[in-house]
Amino acid sequence: MSKVNILSLLAKKQNQQKFAMVTCYDASFAQLVEKAGIDAILVGDSLGMVLQGHDSTLPVAVSDMAYHTACVSRGCHRPVIISDMPFGSYNTTEQCLNNATSLMRSGAHMVKLEGGSWLCDSIRQLNRAGIPVCGHLGLTPQSVNVLGGYRIQGREDSQAKAILDDALALEAAGAALLVLECVPRKLAAEITSALKIPVIGIGAGNETDAQVLVLHDLLGITEKTARFVRNFAEGSSSIADALGRYNDAVVNGSFPADEHSFD
Ligand SMILES: Nc1nc(=O)c2c([nH]1)NC[C@@H]1CN(c3ccc(C(=O)N[C@@H](CCC(=O)O)C(=O)O)cc3)CN21
Numbered sequence: 688m689s690k691v692n693i694l695s696l697l698a699k700k701q702n703q704q705k706f707a708m709v710t711c712y713d714a715s716f717a718q719l720v721e722k723a724g725i726d727a728i729l730v731g732d733s734l735g736m737v738l739q740g741h742d743s744t745l746p747v748a749v750s751d752m753a754y755h756t757a758c759v760s761r762g763c764h765r766p767v768i769i770s771d772m773p774f775g776s777y778n779t780t781e782q783c784l785n786n787a788t789s790l791m792r793s794g795a796h797m798v799k800l801e802g803g804s805w806l807c808d809s810i811r812q813l814n815r816a817g818i819p820v821c822g823h824l825g826l827t828p829q830s831v832n833v834l835g836g837y838r839i840q841g842r843e844d845s846q847a848k849a850i851l852d853d854a855l856a857l858e859a860a861g862a863a864l865l866v867l868e869c870v871p872r873k874l875a876a877e878i879t880s881a882l883k884i885p886v887i888g889i890g891a892g893n894e895t896d897a898q899v900l901v902l903h904d905l906l907g908i909t910e911k912t913a914r915f916v917r918n919f920a921e922g923s924s925s926i927a928d929a930l931g932r933y934n935d936a937v938v939n940g941s942f943p944a945d946e947h948s949f950d
């Protein structure tokens with residue numbers, strides 16, 4: 688199987704083929720993710736919660752992200768590797784460019800930033816420096832203290848329009864992918880059809896171009912999980928089997944079901 692990249696993912700959207708992404712933080716799991724046929728790996732700052740035991744993603748450092756990105760990149764060859772820029776690492780365009788460069792040098796193929804149109808200058812600069820960008824809108828966990836909790840976003844019409852406008856702005860600035868987290872499925876469907884770039888949902892319903900889940904959530908080893916999680920270890924014979932069933936369920940459209948989505 689040939690390497691996944693931004694063009695092959697864009698082609699999947701154009702051909703209406705869904706693809707899966709999963710978070711991953713080390714070489715052993717990266718090898719299993721690759722064998723399961725999963726196209727995209729997110730080295731998520733969720734590692735602050737699932738690996739480090741913090742109650743938010745805020746304490747995660749760029750050096751943590753670089754370390755886990757390097758671990759993942761040694762374990763796989765085919766999937767595209769996207770690394771989260773952690774809280775406080777992209778407050779200015781210069782800081783953003785320097786920290787993104789360090790993640791790319793560690794083995795990332797793309798970086799992900801949480802936020803809207805205010806990131807457009809940074810996105811243009813990253814692209815000019817050879818760094819593709821994935822946006823992240825809706826529930827942006829690095830803003831949990833501003834949002835007042837991990838809550839669904841975009842329920843009111845004015846907020847839904849703001850998220851759509853931000854999505855269009857990020858695409859126009861050159862974002863290659865967009866993650867949409869915890870928004871009503873109708874809004875996610877609207878944004879997915881308004882954008883040319885692939886939209887990857889988590890708690891965003893079944894009509895996005897792709898899905899992402901946190902590895903530990905889909906393996907059933909997270910203590911308390913959100914509504915959008917399905918435990919793929921249940922009824923699987925191994926971790927490899929669970930990852931394969933996750934990929935199949937996303938590609939064939941059976942995950943997420945209504946019970947994993949917000950109206
Ligand atoms: N293990 C893990 N999984 C994740 O998906 C995840 C992390 N960690 N850490 C970073 C963020 C935090 N995330 C979260 C955490 C909790 C909810 C949650 O409990 N949501 C409620 C929705 C409440 C509402 O109705 O507004 C839910 O019931 O799903 C959602 C996303 C997603 N990310």
Ligand SMILES: CC(C)C(=O)C(=O)O
Nearest residue numbers: 710731732733866899
């Ligand atoms: C939940 C996903 C989208 C993420 O950003 C992470 O794992 O850090």
Ligand SMILES: [Mg+2]
Nearest residue numbers: 731732733771
């Ligand atoms: Mg993240």
